[in-house]
Amino acid sequence: MVARTTASPVPARPMQQDLEVDRVTKRYGAQAVVDALSLAVAHGSFFSILGPSGCGKTTLLRIVAGFLAPDEGDVRIGGRSMRGVPPNRRPVNMVFQHLALFPMMTVGENVGYGLARRGGARADIAARVDAMLRRVGLPGAQDRRVDQLSGGQKQRVAIARCLVLEPALLLLDEPLGALDLKLREHMKIELKHLQADFGTTFVYITHDQSEALVLSDRVAVMNAGRFEQVGTPQELYYEPRTPFVAGFVGANNRITGRAAAGDGETVEVVTAEGLAVRARASGNIATGDAVEAFVRPEAVDLARDPVELPPGAQRFSGRVGSLLFDGANSAVLVREERTQAEIRIALPQTGRLADLRVDEPVAFGFAAQSALCFRAGDHGG
Amino acid sequence: MAARLASDLAAPRSRLALLLLMAPALVWLVGLVVLPHVELAVLSLRARVAPRVYEWSLDQYRTFVDEPLYWRTFVRTATISIVATACTLAIAFPAAWYIAKIARGRAKTVLFVLCLIPFWVSETVRTLGWMILLRESGVVPRLLVDLGITPAPVELLYHDATILVGLVYTSLLFMVVPLVSALESLDDSLIEAAYDLGGNGWSILRQIVVPHAAPGIAAGSIVVFMLTLGNYLTPTLLGGKNSLWFTEQIYAQFITRFNWEQGAAFGFLLLFLSTAIVWAGLELTGQRFGDVMRRT
Numbered sequence: 247m248v249a250r251t252t253a254s255p256v257p258a259r260p261m262q263q264d265l266e267v268d269r270v271t272k273r274y275g276a277q278a279v280v281d282a283l284s285l286a287v288a289h290g291s292f293f294s295i296l297g298p299s300g301c302g303k304t305t306l307l308r309i310v311a312g313f314l315a316p317d318e319g320d321v322r323i324g325g326r327s328m329r330g331v332p333p334n335r336r337p338v339n340m341v342f343q344h345l346a347l348f349p350m351m352t353v354g355e356n357v358g359y360g361l362a363r364r365g366g367a368r369a370d371i372a373a374r375v376d377a378m379l380r381r382v383g384l385p386g387a388q389d390r391r392v393d394q395l396s397g398g399q400k401q402r403v404a405i406a407r408c409l410v411l412e413p414a415l416l417l418l419d420e421p422l423g424a425l426d427l428k429l430r431e432h433m434k435i436e437l438k439h440l441q442a443d444f445g446t447t448f449v450y451i452t453h454d455q456s457e458a459l460v461l462s463d464r465v466a467v468m469n470a471g472r473f474e475q476v477g478t479p480q481e482l483y484y485e486p487r488t489p490f491v492a493g494f495v496g497a498n499n500r501i502t503g504r505a506a507a508g509d510g511e512t513v514e515v516v517t518a519e520g521l522a523v524r525a526r527a528s529g530n531i532a533t534g535d536a537v538e539a540f541v542r543p544e545a546v547d548l549a550r551d552p553v554e555l556p557p558g559a560q561r562f563s564g565r566v567g568s569l570l571f572d573g574a575n576s577a578v579l580v581r582e583e584r585t586q587a588e589i590r591i592a593l594p595q596t597g598r599l600a601d602l603r604v605d606e607p608v609a610f611g612f613a614a615q616s617a618l619c620f621r622a623g624d625h626g627g
Numbered sequence: 628m629a630a631r632l633a634s635d636l637a638a639p640r641s642r643l644a645l646l647l648l649m650a651p652a653l654v655w656l657v658g659l660v661v662l663p664h665v666e667l668a669v670l671s672l673r674a675r676v677a678p679r680v681y682e683w684s685l686d687q688y689r690t691f692v693d694e695p696l697y698w699r700t701f702v703r704t705a706t707i708s709i710v711a712t713a714c715t716l717a718i719a720f721p722a723a724w725y726i727a728k729i730a731r732g733r734a735k736t737v738l739f740v741l742c743l744i745p746f747w748v749s750e751t752v753r754t755l756g757w758m759i760l761l762r763e764s765g766v767v768p769r770l771l772v773d774l775g776i777t778p779a780p781v782e783l784l785y786h787d788a789t790i791l792v793g794l795v796y797t798s799l800l801f802m803v804v805p806l807v808s809a810l811e812s813l814d815d816s817l818i819e820a821a822y823d824l825g826g827n828g829w830s831i832l833r834q835i836v837v838p839h840a841a842p843g844i845a846a847g848s849i850v851v852f853m854l855t856l857g858n859y860l861t862p863t864l865l866g867g868k869n870s871l872w873f874t875e876q877i878y879a880q881f882i883t884r885f886n887w888e889q890g891a892a893f894g895f896l897l898l899f900l901s902t903a904i905v906w907a908g909l910e911l912t913g914q915r916f917g918d919v920m921r922r923t
Contacts, residue, residue, distance in 0.1 A: 311823060334824075340820070344816060350835070359824050360825045408824070
């Protein structure tokens with residue numbers, strides 16, 4: 247594991263923005279892949295950009311690294327504009343998707359590559375490489391060949407190779423994407439430890455919402471070249487501001503329909519099949535608007551007998567469609583009796599209802615407060 | 628799976644099948660490569676003491692050492708071949724880089740075909756084409772006069788540089804192909820990573836690109852060097868009578884002088900010396916022959 251040290255290589259500068267992206271646009275043909283994006287990343291934080299593939303997050307990262315020039319806007323790193331500064335002169339380093347370790351060099355040469363390019367005494371470089379390898383938990387690995395390393399060790403070398411240069415910013419381009427599930431879970435924890443240990447600002451891009459939620463201090467959810475919402479993982483999960491965020495971050499039931507009666511705080515959503523649910527309104531919703539309501543699987547209560555449901559919740563009856571057993575993430579898909587609408591409900595982790603059978607009649611319900619309703623196609627700011 | 632296959636092959640019937648499968652290759656190897664070489668080796672090691680009377684001797688090899696013309700011709704041939712190989716590499720590398728890393732889709736195919744097109748006509752016609760361009764009354768000298776660079780047409784044929792141009796032109800494809808395949812297998816993100824970590828164009832070429840492409844470079848260089856060293860037509864036509872190419876000496880011994888013993892000895896010397904030069908080249912650059920041959 248990672249050795250803990252007390253001294254941080256970068257002096258603490260509280261509240262400083264290490265990275266500022268100012269209305270950056272990148273077009274390919276008529277299409278804006280990155281569309282007037284702005285963002286600020288505070289010093290020492292772990293910032294993730296989360297989005298589906300093709301949303302423009304890799305383009306944004308490559309603009310920050312300097313491999314692409316923005317058509318409009320500016321990137322400032324540590325307060326300094328990066329306009330016209332090539333990648334090899336930016337105080338930024340990048341961990342590539344497939345790590346891009348140099349196979350023709352040893353581990354020590356990989357880690358020392360950047361230092362050697364800057365010039366400096368051979369002995370000094372060797373000492374710093376040695377110290378860095380110790381810090382990432384690979385002491386004495388200098389002479390090993392890259393292909394002798396395990397996936398996790400390779401990732402640590404890729405990060406060590408960047409951090410030994412003490413960059414203001416470390417960019418990570420889905421480095422966990424190529425790993426198998428077990429190792430990915432392990433590397434997630436290791437990355438978080440490394441970031442906390444070094445205190446370097448990390449900007450991490452991923453399409454995996456669990457990586458973004460687990461690792462980050464703040465997450466930007468990106469879609470079609472724009473940020474839908476920027477916030478802490480908790481904000482994104484509990485207070486999504488757009489239907490896209492609600493649907494993309496975490497599991498969610500989507501109920502599309504039209505807004506019927508509303509009382510300002512909650513609205514009634516009526517689907518085409520006639521299912522009516524009440525949900526908390528996000529933004530101004532007028533009667534007759536096309537809307538999307540979201541309710542999390544764990545916010546829905548499930549019972550065999552309707553009287554077991556908490557009082558005040560809206561109640562429905564249905565039949566079990568399928569059982570999705572997955573340990574602590576187990577859920578059932580329930581079909582509503584009258585409209586056949588399918589809804590995913592998390593199974594209580596206590597093991598109560600573990601004996602449910604397919605086609606068994608059940609009752610379910612949820613509070614209007616725990617469902618959220620958006621105007622369809624709302625994209626936030 | 629592999630073990631079962633091996634045991635199957637060990638069975639007598641399978642061994643017969645394997646033998647039959649390999650028969651054409653074996654006949655070709657033994658009949659056209661091994662036997663003639665054994666014959667030549669025997670030829671090169673005998674001396675005629677009287678009509679139809681021969682005895683074992685190293686006289687033919689001694690002639691090569693004693694007669695400066697012969698070994699100087701050899702040194703000259705080897706030197707020009709090495710220079711031609713280096714020039715071919717220098718010209719082919721950027722072209723291969725462009726084809727492998729910059730050109731996309733159709734452009735890539737078109738460029739590859741452009742490299743191939745000169746090989747659709749025979750080497751003789753190609754070399755005669757160079758002669759039409761370069762002879763005193765040819766296209767290039769006239770152009771030089773028209774442009775006011777030279778006052779009178781100059782003879783551009785029959786120089787060592789002319790031989791070099793012809794050899795490089797003939798060899799280019801054999802360098803481009805292994806280089807393209809070596810460079811295509813280089814992951815672009817390695818170059819980006821090196822650039823990101825502070826490398827510049829030159830250091831990335833030296834530390835990332837060349838080490839990765841080294842087996843391809845070696846493979847192309849070996850092929851080009853061997854082709855150049857053994858080339859007969861191009862040096863003879865472009866260099867004229869005095870081109871002093873070693874293959875011409877072999878030709879002269881076999882055909883003009885009818886001294887097959889001497890010709891065979893020269894043939895073997897060419898084989899040994901070229902092998903020695905290739906071996907030395909591989910040793911100097913730290914390459915292994917097996918790795919290199921897998922790239923061709």
